[in-house]
Structure formats: structure tokens, C-alpha cells
Amino acid sequence: MSDIQYLTRPDGHRIAYCTTPGATPGVLFCGGFKSDMTGTKALALEAAAKARGTAFTRFDYFGHGQSDGAFIEGTIGRWKEDTLAVLEGVCQGPQIIVGSSMGGWLATLAALARPEKTAGLVLIAPALDFTEDLMWAQMTEEQRAVLLRDGVLREPSEYSDQPYEYSLKLITEGREHCILGPGIVFDRPVRILQGMRDPDVPWQHAVKTVEAFRGDDTRLTLLRDGDHRLSRPQDIELLIETVWSLIGRK
Template sequence: MTQTEYFTSPQGRRLAYHRSPGKGPGVVFLGGFKSDMDGTKAVHLEAWAQATGRAFLRFDYSGHGQSSGAFTEGCIGEWAEDAMAAITKLTEGPQVLVGSSMGGWIALLCARAMPERLAGLVTIAAAPDFTEDAMWEGFDAEQRAELAANGQVALPSEYGEPYIITRRLIEDGRAHLVLRDPLTLPFAVRFLQGTADEDVAVSVALRLLEHATGPDMRLTLVDGADHRFSDPDCLRLIERSVEEVLERAGSA
């Protein structure tokens, strides 16, 4: 297990990370909404990278895990800034990004903003544009009124305490949508999605596959897999997908 280290982003946020040295292209794990870098998938991939001699990075966005800031003060744009700062400061050369849930959206924003730093992309239950298409579109009139009046609304969560969704999160999300404008992914891409995912529907994965353009994109559906996508078979599929993307990038 690597040690937790910290760096300060150009925006002044103190971000926690674990970095393993190794050969490139390196692999960077991007976690989900209100998740952290100590999740099953991130730690499993770190062990895989160390066993194979591959450079690896996992980190916490601001307001997540061990990084500075309050979760309710964050937004998609800031978390994308955190990811780009981590890639720029803590890695060398092109990287394969592995984005889980919201991390899939963040990875797509990185691909749009800094394509020269990506060697490939693997997403796991990617949730692009979820603040608009899942949250805002799913709010009833009472919730929208509460958001307007109080600046936030509480949503139930299967993962613990309710999610506090802020008006800033919704409004900032609209400035970072990726499914409305052309999305070019000029490298190998593997989208992974479970059919039993109750947080991100299969239709989202299909829409992303249809919307994006690139020379080498594939979607794999896993029958019965849920949003966590963390059982042994799913973890091995993530490994194989990363290995395949690395092979396509010319560095198996």
C-alpha cells in the first residue's frame, strides 16, 4: 500500500493522492460522486499496476475523502479541474484514464480539454451529464422549488446519508455537458456497464457510445452487474479492458 501524499492545485485546493511508480503509459483512476480513492476498484487497480510494474495514480477530488473542502461546496467544473491538475502535476506522458460513474464524465472532460495527455480511456458505469439528465430532469416541482428557494435539496442514497444537491452543482453541470456537442475520442475506449445498475441506466451507455466518435470504441454489457461493478469477475474485466487499451496504445 502506498502512502497518502498531498499537493496544492493551481486553484489552491489541497488534494490527497497515492502514486505508484512504474512504466508508462500510466493509469489514473477517477472516482465517482461522493466516493473516494480508497474504494474497491481503485485499490484493486493499484495492486494490479504494482504487480505489472505500471505507473498508477489515484486521488481524491476536493470535498471528497482526504482532500480539502466541503463536498457541498464542490461542482463538476472544480472536480474536473482537480483531475486535470493531478494528471498535469503527478504524471508524465499520456495516461489511460479509468473513470467510474461521475469519474467517467470527468474523464470525458479531460479528453476534451487535454487529449494529448490521454493514451486511452476505460469507463465503468459512466454518468455523463447526470446533474442535468438524472437529477434535474428527475426533480418534481416541489424539489425544484426547494432548490430555487433554499439553494439545495436532499436526495435519498442507498450508500448512507442523503445526498445534498446544491443549485450550484446543477447550474455548473450545465456548463460542462458532454452529450450535447461533438465528443471526439481519438484513442482506444472501452465502456463497461452493468445491466442491473440502478443508478446509471444501460441507455446512458448506449447514448454515450452512439454520441462519441473515435477509431476504436467498444461497449461491454455485463448481465446482472450493479453500479458498484466490484465483484471478482467485474474487477477482472476492468483489468482486461485496461490491458487491452494499453496494448492498443502500443505499450502492453
């Protein structure tokens, strides 16, 4: 495993990252909501990159993993800025930006902000606009009332013993970054991998995401038996093949 390094943000908070030098375009991995850079997909891509001599970077957002900050204080805008800081300050040359779940939204936002640093996107169960479409829109009136009253909502998680905490600021600030409605003008390759048994990001949301991208070179692969994580051996193999199919075109 690569050594952890830190990138200090203007507010003094440190963002933890691991990077491996190599050929470009490199690969930048953006993890999901409340996940970290030690997940199965990130490490598998890192190993594949090392074997192929390709540059690779993974990192933890503010309030995630080894990075500074309290998770509950994080927002889409803050995490977008973390992503851009790593893309600009750590990654050398253009990147294939890989984003899982929330990381798919952040990867897309980063690509739109820095197209000259983006060679393509690979999005895994991408949760673009999830704070509005998959959280706020799906909440009961009671949940919304609690969130509006307390400023935070705590819900059980299938992935952790600790409950997920959602702040009202996460929802309201997230609206400033929603991009599915107006459409996404992006002229580089986009590949989306989506499980049809995903309980968190429905496959219909992936179809909506594909329709939002205006570029012609946008492809969606639906895995009928795939879940949200897409971390089975066959899923990892497909992910690696998909990423290097884009690298091989450059």
C-alpha cells in the same frame, strides 16, 4: 497501500493523491460522486499496476475523501480542474484514464482538454452530463422547488447513512460542461463497462454515451446482471483485463 501525498491548488486547497511509479502509459483512476480513492476498483487496479510494473495514480476530488474542502461547495468544473491538476502535475507520460460513474464524465473532460496526455479511456457506468440528464431531468416539481428555494436538496442514499446533498450550483454549473448533445470528438480507444441492473446510471445512458463518441474505436460491454458499482470479483477481473488490453496496444 501507497502513502498519501498532497497537491496544493492555486486557491490553497490540497488534493490528496497516491501514486506508484512505473512504465507508461500509466493508469489514472477517477472516482465517483461522493466516493473516494480507497474504493474496491481503485485499489484493485493499483495492485494490478504494481504487479505489472505500470505507473498508477488515484486521488480525491475537492470535498471528497482526504482532500480539503466542503463537498457541497464542489462543482463539475472544480472537479475537472482537480483531475487536470493531477493529470498534469502528478502523472508522468500518457495515461489510460479510468473513470467510474461521475468519474467517467470527468475522465472524458480531462481527455478532451489534454489529448496529448491521454492514451485511452475506460469508463465504468459513465455518468456523463448526469447533473442534467440523471438529476435535474428526473426530479419532481417539488424537488426542483426545494432546490430553487433553498439552494440545496437532501436525499437518502443507498450507499451511505448520510443523505446526499445536491446544490443548485452543481446543477447550473454542470450545464457548462455537458458534452453528450454536441458529440465527443476523440480519436483514441474508448471502452465502456455498464451493468444492466444499474439503478443510478441506466444502461440506456451508456448507449447514448457510445453514440456520442465520434471515434471508431469505441466499444460498450453490457453486463446483464451488473449493478452500478461493478465491484464483484468478475467485474474487477473484466476491468483489469480491459485496462491492460489498451496498455498492451501501446
